[in-house]
Amino acid sequence: MSKKVLAVDDSQTMREMVAFALRQAGYDVLLAEDGQKALGVLGSSPVDCVITDLNMPQMDGIGLIQALRAHPTHRGTPILMLTTESDDQKKQAGKAAGATGWLVKPFNPEKLLDVVRRVSG
Amino acid sequence: MTDTPFDQFRRTFFEECADLLTMAEGELRGLDLNAPNSESLHAIFRAVHSIKGGAGAFGFDRLVAFAHGFESTLDALRDHRLRLDRDHHDLIMRAFDVLADLVQDAHGESPMQGGSEQDIADALTRWRGDTASPAPLSASPAAHEKNSGGGCYLIRFTPNTQMLAKANEPLLILRELKRLGQATITVDLSRLPGLCEMSSQESYLSWTIELHTAHDLDRVRETFEFVLDDCELSITEHDTRKTEAPAAEGTEAPRGQTSAASPTSMRVDIDKVDRLVNMVGEIVITQAMLSQQIAHMQIDKHQELMTGIEQMAWHTRELQESVMAIRAQPVRSVFQRMPRLVRELSFALGKEVRLVTEGENTEVDKTVIEQLSDPLTHLIRNSVDHGIETPDQREVAEKPRIGTITLSAAHRHGRIVIAVDDDGAGLNLERIRARAIERGLIDAQADLDQEAILNLIFLPGFSTAAAVTNISGRGVGMDVVKRNVQAMGGRVTVESRPGQGARFTLSLPLTLAVLDGMLVRAGGERYVIPLAGIIESICPAPGMVAKLVGCGDVLHIRGEYVRLIPLHTAFNLHDDAQTNGLVVLVEAEGGRRAGFIVDEIIGQQQVVIKSMETNYTHIPGISAATILGDGRVALILDISGLMDMRMMNPSSSFAPDTTAYPLSSDCLPS
Numbered sequence: 001m002s003k004k005v006l007a008v009d010d011s012q013t014m015r016e017m018v019a020f021a022l023r024q025a026g027y028d029v030l031l032a033e034d035g036q037k038a039l040g041v042l043g044s045s046p047v048d049c050v051i052t053d054l055n056m057p058q059m060d061g062i063g064l065i066q067a068l069r070a071h072p073t074h075r076g077t078p079i080l081m082l083t084t085e086s087d088d089q090k091k092q093a094g095k096a097a098g099a100t101g102w103l104v105k106p107f108n109p110e111k112l113l114d115v116v117r118r119v120s121g
Numbered sequence: 122m123t124d125t126p127f128d129q130f131r132r133t134f135f136e137e138c139a140d141l142l143t144m145a146e147g148e149l150r151g152l153d154l155n156a157p158n159s160e161s162l163h164a165i166f167r168a169v170h171s172i173k174g175g176a177g178a179f180g181f182d183r184l185v186a187f188a189h190g191f192e193s194t195l196d197a198l199r200d201h202r203l204r205l206d207r208d209h210h211d212l213i214m215r216a217f218d219v220l221a222d223l224v225q226d227a228h229g230e231s232p233m234q235g236g237s238e239q240d241i242a243d244a245l246t247r248w249r250g251d252t253a254s255p256a257p258l259s260a261s262p263a264a265h266e267k268n269s270g271g272g273c274y275l276i277r278f279t280p281n282t283q284m285l286a287k288a289n290e291p292l293l294i295l296r297e298l299k300r301l302g303q304a305t306i307t308v309d310l311s312r313l314p315g316l317c318e319m320s321s322q323e324s325y326l327s328w329t330i331e332l333h334t335a336h337d338l339d340r341v342r343e344t345f346e347f348v349l350d351d352c353e354l355s356i357t358e359h360d361t362r363k364t365e366a367p368a369a370e371g372t373e374a375p376r377g378q379t380s381a382a383s384p385t386s387m388r389v390d391i392d393k394v395d396r397l398v399n400m401v402g403e404i405v406i407t408q409a410m411l412s413q414q415i416a417h418m419q420i421d422k423h424q425e426l427m428t429g430i431e432q433m434a435w436h437t438r439e440l441q442e443s444v445m446a447i448r449a450q451p452v453r454s455v456f457q458r459m460p461r462l463v464r465e466l467s468f469a470l471g472k473e474v475r476l477v478t479e480g481e482n483t484e485v486d487k488t489v490i491e492q493l494s495d496p497l498t499h500l501i502r503n504s505v506d507h508g509i510e511t512p513d514q515r516e517v518a519e520k521p522r523i524g525t526i527t528l529s530a531a532h533r534h535g536r537i538v539i540a541v542d543d544d545g546a547g548l549n550l551e552r553i554r555a556r557a558i559e560r561g562l563i564d565a566q567a568d569l570d571q572e573a574i575l576n577l578i579f580l581p582g583f584s585t586a587a588a589v590t591n592i593s594g595r596g597v598g599m600d601v602v603k604r605n606v607q608a609m610g611g612r613v614t615v616e617s618r619p620g621q622g623a624r625f626t627l628s629l630p631l632t633l634a635v636l637d638g639m640l641v642r643a644g645g646e647r648y649v650i651p652l653a654g655i656i657e658s659i660c661p662a663p664g665m666v667a668k669l670v671g672c673g674d675v676l677h678i679r680g681e682y683v684r685l686i687p688l689h690t691a692f693n694l695h696d697d698a699q700t701n702g703l704v705v706l707v708e709a710e711g712g713r714r715a716g717f718i719v720d721e722i723i724g725q726q727q728v729v730i731k732s733m734e735t736n737y738t739h740i741p742g743i744s745a746a747t748i749l750g751d752g753r754v755a756l757i758l759d760i761s762g763l764m765d766m767r768m769m770n771p772s773s774s775f776a777p778d779t780t781a782y783p784l785s786s787d788c789l790p791s
Contacts, residue, residue: 013134101347106177
């Protein structure tokens with residue numbers, strides 16, 4: 001069975017690119033525009049990895065990470081943050097909130113797949 | 122078509138940029154300087170952030186560099202490290218202008234000069250108060266320094282509980298190491314307690330790995346990139362020792378939730394919608410054909426068929442309206458480009474102008490919106506340049522120094538009416554008249570009323586600017602505006618109040634795809650008159666028609682004289698058919714009226730508009746064509762155009778022989 005990844009980003013461009021790269025590699029991809037919607041999309045069905053942007057309306061990436069780490073089903077799910085180089089503080093905050101790893105924007109598809117594999121096998 | 126996924130992403134990116142810029146500019150304009158709404162500031166920040174993120178992915182370095190500095194400033198602003206005032210609000214506006222230009226530039230449209238970009242970037246940096254904020258130019262995270270060419274590494278790795286809590290799996294890291302080369306892994310079980318004392322969330326194991334690899338130290342360390350803070354790690358290479366000590370974790374509090382209403386919507390390729398619109402158009406034609414067929418059948422025999430077709434007509438209509446609603450968009454996207462225009466123009470001209478917009482949510486078809494930009498830009502330009510006076514002149518005229526231009530949109534009679542209103546000096550009738558005479562557009566002796574004089578500005582080759590200014594008057598005049606608007610089936614009118622201002626009004630159809638029309642017959646041909654322009658149909662009694670010198674026949678109705686235009690002579694048709702002499706009274710924008718003489722009124726019908734310009738060429742008096750239920754083509758009349766044809770040259774547009782139709786010979790005094 002193919003692995004399932006949830007990608008959360010308020011930018012449609014980013015969502016499409018992440019989804020395309022992952023689908024090409026055979027992943028099942030779920031998409032959400034912000035943290036709040038991500039929680040709705042996930043519900044209580046487990047995924048193999050969550051990729052989330054940090055700056056988003058409604059619930060930002062940090063909020064989502066905290067919510068997932070407190071969730072009975074998703075507390076052990078690997079979470080990758082999408083960050084930019086200038087986001088160092090945010091990255092630290094995300095890490096403190098329980099993020100598994102990060103992916104620095106801009107990234108290429110190989111890098112994305114590489115990192116997803118590193119955290120979710 | 123060679124449409125790679127990358128092209129698709131690019132397209133999405135630029136669409137998204139346009140949306141974000143529009144949204145951000147709207148938020149920015151709505152910002153109360155004394156108490157800026159923090160949600161708005163967050164939204165503005167996110168817009169720039171998203172643009173930067175996407176731009177990075179496509180390698181638009183110049184855009185990334187500018188967005189980066191801009192973003193830092195906005196970040197400081199939303200964290201209250203900077204305070205917003207009038208000047209800086211202006212700076213941010215201009216930064217958005219530059220950002221929009223850079224997006225265009227990246228899109229490959231209108232290459233941009235570097236001057237203002239650097240100025241604005243510097244101004245943003247100065248405001249931020251720091252000097253160094255190097256942009257992440259050519260950020261390529263995969264770049265590694267290939268200084269050492271691999272070898273043998275001895276790695277000691279002891280995860281702590283934190284690491285496991287963050288879902289970092291030691292097994293995956295070990296597996297990753299094995300991908301780099303040959304690894305001999307030894308696990309240390311010495312800390313493992315007895316089963317009863319064991320906690321499922323605690324970390325008890327540590328590993329020693331001997332790795333033979335062709336990769337360098339950086340690559341090996343990268344494997345541990347995510348866990349450096351949450352484990353004890355030492356990597357020994359040859360005789361160089363590198364020990365990674367746990368570092369303090371960042372303690373920045375997570376940002377609270379921000380909320381912004383995000384409507385549920387989806388993005389659909391416009392081509393798909395167009396195909397849908399086309400198909401619905403075909404259904405409308407087919408439905409019209411069926412309706413026409415059953416009109417000749419006996420009702421009692423085919424009761425169910427009749428009911429079915431009636432129902433289908435009803436559903437077709439609803440289907441069509443729903444499809445049109447998909448294409449409808451608020452005019453906001455066009456309106457929001459105007460503040461910048463006003464800002465730049467008034468700055469260049471040393472004027473002070475405030476732009477007020479109303480009815481931004483008024484919806485109109487996407488095609489109309491796309492074609493609206495140019496005429497509107499020209500009208501606004503015109504108002505700032507010619508309409509609004511300089512602050513000093515205004516003071517003399519006892520008006521506020523700041524001029525106001527009001528841009529408004531509203532639905533009226535199934536059309537959209539867009540008005541550009543200014544409180545400037547109004548149009549100078551004397552100067553217009555003088556210029557028209559000078560240009561040979563009218564005769565020096567011509568006796569024109571105010572409306573006729575105002576309408577002179579729409580003639581080709583007319584320009585009132587005393588000197589050709591930088592802004593307008595570069596040969597592109599009101600005639601182009603009028604032509605563009607007419608091409609859409611719209612009208613432009615002007616009103617002027619000397620000393621108080623002027624008002625330009627555009628009236629446009631809501632859609633360029635369908636039209637409610639009245640099907641008539643004249644000279645053996647069928648024509649469609651737009652229903653919106655029809656006032657009434659009459660069968661004039663003898664004595665209602667009179668002949669006016671230089672005007673042809675006129676109809677006297679309710680104390681008013683209305684010019685008569687026989688359609689069959691307007692289009693030079695041989696008129697062998699029996700003429701009933703019916704008059705359809707029509708009204709153009711601006712209230713001008715005329716009576717079209719037709720032979721028969723066939724009935725009201727919704728028609729699918731097929732452009733003449735696209736498929737053939739422009740014909741005076743005709744706005745478009747349509748296909749009728751029987752598969753034949755009918756021309757859609759351009760009411761205003763027909764009146765103009767008549768007015769411009771009454772003697773040659775129509776056959777001089779007024780007895781060509783029985784109506785006049787019956788009623789005219791001999």
